Amino acid sequence: MSRGQTETIVSRKEGHSATLASRKYKKKSAFLESWNRLRTNPGAMFGLIVIILMVLLMVYSFMFITEEDVMAINSANRFKPPSAAHPFGTDSMGRDLFMRTVYGTRYSLAVGFFSVAFGLVVGVFFGTLAGYFGGWVEEIIMRVSDVMASIPGMLLGMVIVAVLGPSFLNLLIAIGVSNISGFIRMSRASILSVKGSEFVEAARAIGMSEFRIAFSQVLPNSVSPLIVTATARIATSVLAAAGLSFIGFGVPVPLPEWGALISDGRNYLGRAPHLTLFPGIFIMLTTFACSLLGDGLRDALDPKLKQ
Amino acid sequence: MLDECMTNSDVVLDVQDLVVHYELKNEVVKAVNGISFTLQKGRSIGLVGETGAGKTTTALAIMNLVPKPPGVVKSGTIDVCGYKMLELKPKQLEKIRGKEISMIFQDPMTSLNPVISVGEQIAESVKLHENVSASEAYDRAIEMLELVGIPGERAGEYPHQFSGGMRQRVLIAIALACNPRILIADEPTTALDVTIQAQVLNMINDLKKQFGTALIMITHDLGVVAKMCDDVAVMYAGRIVEKGTLEDVFNDTKHPYTEGLFNSLPDITKRESELKPIPGLIADPTKLPEGCAFAPRCQYATDACRERPPTIHQISPTHLVECTAYDNPGFQIEGWQNHG
Amino acid sequence: MLRYAVIRLLWLIPILICVSLIIFVLMDAAPGSIIDSMINEEMTQEDIEELKREYDLDKSVFYRYGKYMLGLFRGNLGSSEISGLSVFDMYKTRFPKTLELSLLSLVLGTLIAIPMGIFAAKHAGTIWDNLTTAFTLIGLSMPSFWLGLLLLIWFSHSIKLFPAGYDGTWKCYVMPVIAGGFSMSASITRQTRSAILDVVRQDYLRTARAKGVPEWRVTVKHELRNAWIPIVTQIGMMLAMTMAGSAVIEAVYSWPGVGRLMIEAINQRDTTLACGCVILTATLYVVLLLLVDIVYAFIDPRIRAQYSAGRRKKRRAEA
Numbered sequence: 001m002s003r004g005q006t007e008t009i010v011s012r013k014e015g016h017s018a019t020l021a022s023r024k025y026k027k028k029s030a031f032l033e034s035w036n037r038l039r040t041n042p043g044a045m046f047g048l049i050v051i052i053l054m055v056l057l058m059v060y061s062f063m064f065i066t067e068e069d070v071m072a073i074n075s076a077n078r079f080k081p082p083s084a085a086h087p088f089g090t091d092s093m094g095r096d097l098f099m100r101t102v103y104g105t106r107y108s109l110a111v112g113f114f115s116v117a118f119g120l121v122v123g124v125f126f127g128t129l130a131g132y133f134g135g136w137v138e139e140i141i142m143r144v145s146d147v148m149a150s151i152p153g154m155l156l157g158m159v160i161v162a163v164l165g166p167s168f169l170n171l172l173i174a175i176g177v178s179n180i181s182g183f184i185r186m187s188r189a190s191i192l193s194v195k196g197s198e199f200v201e202a203a204r205a206i207g208m209s210e211f212r213i214a215f216s217q218v219l220p221n222s223v224s225p226l227i228v229t230a231t232a233r234i235a236t237s238v239l240a241a242a243g244l245s246f247i248g249f250g251v252p253v254p255l256p257e258w259g260a261l262i263s264d265g266r267n268y269l270g271r272a273p274h275l276t277l278f279p280g281i282f283i284m285l286t287t288f289a290c291s292l293l294g295d296g297l298r299d300a301l302d303p304k305l306k307q
Numbered sequence: 308m309l310d311e312c313m314t315n316s317d318v319v320l321d322v323q324d325l326v327v328h329y330e331l332k333n334e335v336v337k338a339v340n341g342i343s344f345t346l347q348k349g350r351s352i353g354l355v356g357e358t359g360a361g362k363t364t365t366a367l368a369i370m371n372l373v374p375k376p377p378g379v380v381k382s383g384t385i386d387v388c389g390y391k392m393l394e395l396k397p398k399q400l401e402k403i404r405g406k407e408i409s410m411i412f413q414d415p416m417t418s419l420n421p422v423i424s425v426g427e428q429i430a431e432s433v434k435l436h437e438n439v440s441a442s443e444a445y446d447r448a449i450e451m452l453e454l455v456g457i458p459g460e461r462a463g464e465y466p467h468q469f470s471g472g473m474r475q476r477v478l479i480a481i482a483l484a485c486n487p488r489i490l491i492a493d494e495p496t497t498a499l500d501v502t503i504q505a506q507v508l509n510m511i512n513d514l515k516k517q518f519g520t521a522l523i524m525i526t527h528d529l530g531v532v533a534k535m536c537d538d539v540a541v542m543y544a545g546r547i548v549e550k551g552t553l554e555d556v557f558n559d560t561k562h563p564y565t566e567g568l569f570n571s572l573p574d575i576t577k578r579e580s581e582l583k584p585i586p587g588l589i590a591d592p593t594k595l596p597e598g599c600a601f602a603p604r605c606q607y608a609t610d611a612c613r614e615r616p617p618t619i620h621q622i623s624p625t626h627l628v629e630c631t632a633y634d635n636p637g638f639q640i641e642g643w644q645n646h647g
Numbered sequence: 648m649l650r651y652a653v654i655r656l657l658w659l660i661p662i663l664i665c666v667s668l669i670i671f672v673l674m675d676a677a678p679g680s681i682i683d684s685m686i687n688e689e690m691t692q693e694d695i696e697e698l699k700r701e702y703d704l705d706k707s708v709f710y711r712y713g714k715y716m717l718g719l720f721r722g723n724l725g726s727s728e729i730s731g732l733s734v735f736d737m738y739k740t741r742f743p744k745t746l747e748l749s750l751l752s753l754v755l756g757t758l759i760a761i762p763m764g765i766f767a768a769k770h771a772g773t774i775w776d777n778l779t780t781a782f783t784l785i786g787l788s789m790p791s792f793w794l795g796l797l798l799l800i801w802f803s804h805s806i807k808l809f810p811a812g813y814d815g816t817w818k819c820y821v822m823p824v825i826a827g828g829f830s831m832s833a834s835i836t837r838q839t840r841s842a843i844l845d846v847v848r849q850d851y852l853r854t855a856r857a858k859g860v861p862e863w864r865v866t867v868k869h870e871l872r873n874a875w876i877p878i879v880t881q882i883g884m885m886l887a888m889t890m891a892g893s894a895v896i897e898a899v900y901s902w903p904g905v906g907r908l909m910i911e912a913i914n915q916r917d918t919t920l921a922c923g924c925v926i927l928t929a930t931l932y933v934v935l936l937l938l939v940d941i942v943y944a945f946i947d948p949r950i951r952a953q954y955s956a957g958r959r960k961k962r963r964a965e966a
Contacts, residue, residue: 266799
């Protein structure tokens, strides 16, 4: 806070420092400026590094860990506590938990990425239509969005899985659908706030079509809040997916999704707590990193919002 | 309490050598740089100057309400009816604020709490300072509303139901609810329509006379000063550059900056007369010069002005000017006789 | 005020109809139907057709939906395909357990969150603020079921202080309430902090201080009353979401609430029971969100005014 806040306090009274500050910033490009703000935020950098590490782990698992590695049962090796050979120990079927956890990175990252991307694309499309065109288009889209927001994500996930059966794709659909309405509201709101501005008038004056104005002029100007929301949604989506998998409504059991791993581990809480501990740490790290990065992006992209 | 004030020959407010800075991360805003003035019971002083001259900071410092951080009172004493405002504990300060000294703020649109009814906001002040029941306090609030010209039955309404001028009246009612000895009015009419401005000013004047309240009028409008004040202090870059009675400052203007202020006023009787604005911008309070802060904009400035702090000259027992040019006894500003 | 509540209540109807319709149609499309278990080898095609007619399977899904909703208003949602008990009664017996758990978690979460949020806002930018932020981010990132399991490992398996499941004593509430309350407190803290920060720079606080209002009273009366709306929204949202998502924490602690009832129903392909549970829970969710909206109006006279302005003008004209 300190800088932004003190500046407003002082500038309201004395009127100088704010103009000086903005003069200083204007020279650099907006992107570089945001990046520089992000770079100096230790929390956001920590989040970014963790996310990059997770992605690297995923790439590693695609290259070096086969499905057999994580599925093969080895009854001689059951419930081994963490050791040099098995850093996270082994599970009830003697499978190496480290390999399984690393292999599971793909599910959480995919859910985080694709369900948010799906919600973002669909939500922004309809939100932009609603915000830009108004009238009955807006009325219909917003009412549908209200209805969607009224179905709790968890329930929708359970219903979809009940109907379509537990599978990774169904999990993606369930969470993706519950992400839509947030993005509709968000993009509509930011469209409304830039709609009346002069550059839109200018675009209209050079004869651009309304549809093109909406998506080529208005939309790019509401990107920052969308990026911030999307990053935060990744965290909640990963959590929701883990929760659904935990109660058996996500990735079906033998596959090492993190929530499913914990669900398996809960049967052996007293005997092998490491089965619960490690996958949970991975879930927490991933969502923690996304939240930190989301907060950092919010501060970096819009210093006015910074608190 | 009352006795203390009497013993100090009716001085209700004594500010000495006040310095207030805002210490930000990479710069220091020198808002107030050593000002002194006194105010006697029932009198009124106008603090005049451009935006950024440190008027509001001075007022907040008198209330001990400078936002900290970043605000820091570097030095000085403030004496309100015998209380050293800068040394008091929060508990004691709360007893004095609203009771001995009140303040009304510039923007009536944002200065009232939107979720509390106006009657309750006035009554809160009464309840805090006087030993009365809730309903007595509320009755008093209704009286105060009527005193400022708002029907008492509107006490239960909320700020958004009032116009800007009405809200300023409510703020005045809050400030005067406990009959304070000193009222600070920080640009009370700047945010209002011209016609409403006059009404509000008249009302402050009437109430001030009725209650015998001393007034500090903060404004950039010399017309307001002429209408409301007995004394004038002209501020520039956190210092009082000229101080005296209304007569002294208006008819015997000494400081080049004061002269500049007068020259910036349009004269409606002479349409062809040209405005003579002061060149340049007000000094940057983060980078104040060694010498006189006004020197860069001053047509009389000499090297001496730029090199060392300005000297103080007592023109008459009531009239003070801070300007190195008066080291030369023959010095006179050009238009000094022009504002009658 | 009443008008406002009525308008909001009227809005509830189309939303509830759409929500329940979507759920009903989805569940109706689930593989297998209620008559599958009744059909046996000896039945002729006609017998099956007869059975289908009996259960309206020859009619459109909307017909069945209409009939179902009529049943809902009469408190009759059919009977479980497995136990044969009334769905409505089953839900009714399980519901208090879910409500207890959610409310207790909410109370714990709010009691921690509001002072902490105010504290963080008052110390914005300092180390205290950063520590609070770190705490809330951890709370938000930690899956509640995982925290629940960690508590189980420690309190139930290691030191055997609390029972692992529901046993009806106060002891069995401790862990689920902590697990549920922790993540709630995190998001309420965040919301409180930012809501307070939004108002701390308002001019009216200066007015309050200038009239001698003590600092604690400035916080409680002038700041909090203006910051309430987003905080109450968050609290209401958290309650609604916790109740709707109760399945997870109930699964951890084998809690006899509606969430677990729902999981069991879906796992056992008891479509009638599952559909009933989902629709009732969704209804509850929508109603809770509506209540939050109505509470707004009590807090903020400006919102209240929007809905009663018309009436007041009329009254004045008459007077």
